[in-house]
Amino acid sequence: MKTLVLIVNRLIWFFPTVLGLLAIVFFISHVIPADPAAFVAGENATPETIAAIRARLGLDQPLHIQFVRYIEAILEGDMGRSIFTGRPVAEDLMSRLPATLELTLVTIVVASLIGIPLGVVSALKRNSWLDHALRVVTIAGLAIASFWFAILLQLLFSMRLGITPLSGRIEGWGPEPITGFYVIDALILWDMEILWDALHHMILPVATLALPAAATIVRFTRAGVLNALESNYVLYETAMGYPRRLVIWKYVLRNALIGTVTQIGLIFGILLAGAVVVEAVFDWPGLGLFAVNAILSSDYNAVMGFTLIAGTMFIVVNLVVDILQGMIDPRETR
Amino acid sequence: MRRVLRKLAEDRAAMLGLALIVLLVLAAIFAPWLSTHPGDVAEFHTARRLSPPGPENWLGTDRMGSDIYSRLLFGARITITIAVTAITIAVIIGVPIGLVAGYYEGLGSDLLMRVSDIFLAVPQIVLAIAIAQTLGPSIENVILALSATYWPFWARLVYAETRSIKNEPFVEAAIALGCSPLRVMVLHILPSISSSIIVRTTIGMGGTILTAATLGFLGLGPPPPTPEWGRTIAESREFLPMAWWYAAFPGLAIFMVVMGFNLLGDGLRDVLDPRLRRAGQHGK
Numbered sequence: 315m316k317t318l319v320l321i322v323n324r325l326i327w328f329f330p331t332v333l334g335l336l337a338i339v340f341f342i343s344h345v346i347p348a349d350p351a352a353f354v355a356g357e358n359a360t361p362e363t364i365a366a367i368r369a370r371l372g373l374d375q376p377l378h379i380q381f382v383r384y385i386e387a388i389l390e391g392d393m394g395r396s397i398f399t400g401r402p403v404a405e406d407l408m409s410r411l412p413a414t415l416e417l418t419l420v421t422i423v424v425a426s427l428i429g430i431p432l433g434v435v436s437a438l439k440r441n442s443w444l445d446h447a448l449r450v451v452t453i454a455g456l457a458i459a460s461f462w463f464a465i466l467l468q469l470l471f472s473m474r475l476g477i478t479p480l481s482g483r484i485e486g487w488g489p490e491p492i493t494g495f496y497v498i499d500a501l502i503l504w505d506m507e508i509l510w511d512a513l514h515h516m517i518l519p520v521a522t523l524a525l526p527a528a529a530t531i532v533r534f535t536r537a538g539v540l541n542a543l544e545s546n547y548v549l550y551e552t553a554m555g556y557p558r559r560l561v562i563w564k565y566v567l568r569n570a571l572i573g574t575v576t577q578i579g580l581i582f583g584i585l586l587a588g589a590v591v592v593e594a595v596f597d598w599p600g601l602g603l604f605a606v607n608a609i610l611s612s613d614y615n616a617v618m619g620f621t622l623i624a625g626t627m628f629i630v631v632n633l634v635v636d637i638l639q640g641m642i643d644p645r646e647t648r
Numbered sequence: 649m650r651r652v653l654r655k656l657a658e659d660r661a662a663m664l665g666l667a668l669i670v671l672l673v674l675a676a677i678f679a680p681w682l683s684t685h686p687g688d689v690a691e692f693h694t695a696r697r698l699s700p701p702g703p704e705n706w707l708g709t710d711r712m713g714s715d716i717y718s719r720l721l722f723g724a725r726i727t728i729t730i731a732v733t734a735i736t737i738a739v740i741i742g743v744p745i746g747l748v749a750g751y752y753e754g755l756g757s758d759l760l761m762r763v764s765d766i767f768l769a770v771p772q773i774v775l776a777i778a779i780a781q782t783l784g785p786s787i788e789n790v791i792l793a794l795s796a797t798y799w800p801f802w803a804r805l806v807y808a809e810t811r812s813i814k815n816e817p818f819v820e821a822a823i824a825l826g827c828s829p830l831r832v833m834v835l836h837i838l839p840s841i842s843s844s845i846i847v848r849t850t851i852g853m854g855g856t857i858l859t860a861a862t863l864g865f866l867g868l869g870p871p872p873p874t875p876e877w878g879r880t881i882a883e884s885r886e887f888l889p890m891a892w893w894y895a896a897f898p899g900l901a902i903f904m905v906v907m908g909f910n911l912l913g914d915g916l917r918d919v920l921d922p923r924l925r926r927a928g929q930h931g932k
Contacts, residue, residue: 334766342778353782450661453914457906459858461865462881462899465888473889587771591862595885609781609866621778625770632769 320640328633333385335625340384343618345377353614356397393622394615398607403619406604411623412494413483414593414600418585420497421520422578425527430574432528433535434567440540448532455529460588464522464595471518479515481597484508519596523588527581534577538570545569572642579635583628655919662915668908676724683718690873698891708893711883712873716893719875720901726876727905730790730860731853737795739802739849746806747833751814761807764800772797773859780868787870790863794856805848809841843920850916854909861902877902 344350351368352359359367368374372383387393393403436448472480479485484496489508492499500509542548543566551561593602601620608616656662680686684706692712701708707717745764749757767775776793783789813819814837822836863869864878872879877898884894 330762331766331769334763335770338766338770338775339778342782346779346782449914453661453910454903454907457854457858457903457910459861459865459878459881459899459902459906461862461878462895462902465881465885465895466899469889469892469895583771587773590773590777591865594866605777606866609777609868612781614781617778617781621770621774624774628771629769 317641321637324633324636324640328629331629332626335622335629336385336388337381339618339622339625340381342621343614344373344380344384353612354394356614357612388622393619396608396613396616396619398611398613398616403615406616407601407619407623409494410599410601410604412491413598414586414589414602416495416497417516417519417523417593417598417600418582418589420516421523421527421585422581424520425524425531425581428524429528429531430535430571433532433574434539434570436532437536437539437543437570438562445536448536452529452532455525458525460522460526461591461595463525464518464592467518467521468595478517481595483512483515483598485511485515488512519592519598522592522595523585526584526588530581530584531574531577535570535574538573539566541573542566542570572639575642576635576639579628579632582631586624586628652919656915659915659918661911662919665908665911665913665915668904669912672724672728672905672908675721676728679718679721679725683715683721685715685718688714688718689722689875698887698894700891701893707897708891710880710891710894711887716880716897719880720877720898723875723877723880723898723901724905726787726870726874727857727860727902730787730794731856734791734794734798734856734860735849735852737791738798738852739845741795742799742802742804743806743838743845745799746803746808747810747837749803750807750810751829751833751837757807760803764803764807767797767800768804772855773862776859776863777866777868780863785868785871787874790860790869793863793868794859797859798852798856801848801852802845805844806841809844810837813837813840847913847917847920850909851913854906854913857902857906857909 343353347353349364351364351371351373354371355364355367372380375383391404393407395401396403396406399406432448436445439445468480471478488496489499489503489505492502496512497509500506500512548561548565551565552558589598589600589602590605591602592598593600594606597603601623605617605620605624607613608620675682685691692714693709694713696705696709696713697711699705699709699713705715705717707715707720710716710719742764745760749760775797779793779796780789783792810833818840819832819836822832827836860869861876861878861881864876865882867879867882869876869879880898881895884891884898887894
């Protein structure tokens with residue numbers, strides 16, 4: 315019951331937030347430009363095309379009517395057509411979604427496997443040389459421009475050493491998409507060659523994205539563990555003479571890691587933003603590469619569609635994390 | 649204040665950060681004198697294109713034969729201009745909104761905070777891309793895109809801090825003595841929350857510089873021949889693996905500067921705001 319209240323509570327805020335996102339994108343695409351129709355039509359459009367688009371989009375109507383129409387269109391899944399591919403933007407985005415999700419999900423797993431243990435060790439051995447070294451490494455990891463790091467990795471591992479593929483998601487055309495996630499598809503087909511090839515192509519992009527993500531996880535885990543270590547319940551349990559190992563495993567880590575798990579939402583945002591440039595560098599055929607190509611070819615509908623999709627995904631993930639946190643943390647549902 | 653500075657001076661990491669920032673500022677101010685080829689921001693020497701680092705061109709030359717070292721120095725000016733202006737605008741918008749929304753309670757305050765929440769609900773770079781794409785590539789538009797996406801961070805922070813101290817005795821005393829709301833906000837609340845604002849602003853500088861470089865890399869920054877660091881890296885990709893210096897040094901410059909702000913911000917936070925442990929979200 316309490317969980318249900320929590321979910322409803324969070325959902326109530328979900329819709330105004332998405333509406334707000336729509337309003338921002340509408341403002342950027344319809345109010346800022348002097349002639350939105352010219353933007354949608356692209357650089358080489360004739361005046362007739364622009365006029366036709368203006369009439370079709372209802373740009374001669376008052377703004378509030380335009381906004382209602384805009385929301386109606388989005389709800390029907392109509393984000394306009396891409397000038398670059400000539401297909402509906404919504405379709406293009408959906409076909410590229412699995413590639414980006416696969417990349418970000420693998421990255422989150424890798425970053426957690428590296429970041430959580432390092433964060434715990436860093437906190438338990440506070441002010442040791444390891445803690446200081448990790449402080450510098452994590453700050454550095456968050457200071458590197460991911461596009462530059464990606465290029466350096468390519469330069470070293472693909473161009474000089476030749477041990478990783480330079481770019482792309484797979485050799486050749488890849489398997490006929492079942493789920494669109496190559497790793498899962500390869501497992502369904504039980505084709506180890508495809509699986510190996512897909513994983514091989516993932517190494518560098520995942521490494522690039524995982525660096526800032528792991529750095530963030532290390533810092534949050536460290537802070538969480540330190541907080542738990544200084545709490546009254548740990549003091550109590552230590553005073554009761556519980557073995558240190560038991561206190562740490564059973565009480566400190568369990569409480570500290572709840573905090574880390576809830577940071578996944580934030581990290582997902584970092585990854586989604588990072589995917590834009592990382593996909594561009596590695597030619598990874600996901601949403602990010604689509605967005606960059608759209609920017610380069612002034613494909614206006616496509617850029618706005620990407621903004622909308624990325625924003626919505628971010629909001630949804632945060633909603634899920636919020637609800638999960640509420641379910642895990644009894645203080646939230648009280 | 650002196651105690652804070654002394655504690656900060658003991659933090660070697662923070663001092664390294666400060667040194668990196670000072671280096672950036674000096675490079676930007678003295679770019680015409682420090683550079684070996686001051687004209688190379690616009691001039692090219694095709695005979696010398698893509699020559700490796702050496703005595704003539706310390707960090708090598710780019711595809712036009714222009715000196716990379718000199719262009720990096722002038723690029724520092726662009727970086728500082730963009731980051732300082734964008735952050736200043738974001739602070740000027742965000743802080744008053746946070747103060748007012750935190751001081752008064754009611755529908756208006758809720759609405760203001762909801763609006764900033766919505767802005768925070770979209771990854772900054774994504775929003776900045778959309779705005780910069782609409783406005784077109786120029787230095788002013790990058791600044792506009794960045795300040796439009798970053799102000800909510802200050803609004804949120806100042807709002808939370810104002811809410812947490814507005815029932816403190818010293819604020820109530822000021823109100824009881826008949827101070828106007830404006831006076832209470834500016835002279836009593838603002839000074840006591842300034843340390844959080846300073847910390848957030850220092851770390852925000854690093855994030856803004858990264859985002860600005862990313863916009864440049866994507867071709868949404870100031871147009872060529874501007875020696876913007878991100879754009880330089882984008883240009884260099886065609887000439888890899890041969891001309892490694894072309895990509896390596898601009899990225900190193902970005903890294904050093906962002907690292908500088910992050911280190912200093914981290915140290916400042918430890919000294920000024922012990923409540924906020926080093927959990928931080930840099931690069932946002």
